[in-house]
Amino acid sequence: MALIVCVCDYWNHRHFYNRPVPDRFQMLCGGEGNTTVKTEPVRRLVLELDAVRGNYVLRELLQQRVLKQWLLRELGVRLVWLRFQMPQRWSIDYKWAEMMAHTIWTHIELEHLMCWLSTLGGGYSALGDQFARYAQTAGEISLQQLAIGLRLGDPFLQARCKLYYSISLIQRGQLRSAKFLIRAQYRFACGLHKKRDKRLMRMCLGVWGRLCYEYEQRQKQRLSIENGKRFE
Structure with a gap:
């Protein structure tokens, strides 16, 4: 009842x-x-x-x-x-207004920090193709962005940060770990939510193309080494 x-x-x-x-x-x-x-x-x-x-x-x-x-x-x-x-006198909940103001200001500061980290991470990621230590730093920045995404409670932002981290994994030669991470984010963008994030799907496809290119380069390098050993 x-x-x-x-x-x-x-x-x-x-x-x-x-x-x-x-x-x-x-x-x-x-x-x-x-x-x-x-x-x-x-x-x-x-x-x-x-x-x-x-x-x-x-x-x-x-x-x-x-x-x-x-x-x-x-x-x-x-x-x-x-x-x-109709109430005769409208009362203002100052405590709730203070809590909301603090929450909104925190979100603004976190988004501002996220923009700075994105700019800084993009620069280190660009240098990560030639230097491993810059790729390592770019991965650490992506993990900091992921922590901010967890605090903001935005699952799509978290997925994008994981994709940034997968680029760092590719640059450091950890292709297998990057492969599973990219697949997980693509499944998240396609099947786990009613509203698909097309931007996230395109990002996954772009990073996947970079991963395939690295696999091809690794395969060519192995073939060249094997052929060199045969002629010795």
Whole structure:
């Protein structure tokens, strides 16, 4: 048995929560003239509150299991009717505003830091083709970007940072690890979400092309070494 909550707003629009789905068989029988559907009386609790206090009461009714059981078992209430009225005085939640301001400012600073790391990582990655230590530094920068992506909670940003790290792996010759990492991000971009990230898919294909090129160069190098040994 669930507690039904109905909210009546300023325009007398009704919004139901935990409303049971009507039985199809009863709906079908109700359309016939000779058939009557028995309905049990429902005890209701009507509360007239301003919108600010009513919102707190609504959250308590939806989240507090003990309160719902107490209303159902002790008072026998099956329906709570919340009628919202225009508050006489609007109150500002300064604590919540301070928390939101801190969160927004943190996101701004993290995104600003991400831009700087992207510029710096791109420079080290460009030099990583000739120098292994620059490729190592570019990989460390990508891991720092991944930590920021985890803090921001953006899964697509995290996937892009992992792709940046796979480029560092390719430059350092760790092709097998890069291969599994690129495949995982491509599967994530294609199949794990309803909305596909085409940008991430193109990035995966581009890095995969770089990986295939490195495999071909490694294979040519092996063939040249084997041929050189044969002629010795």
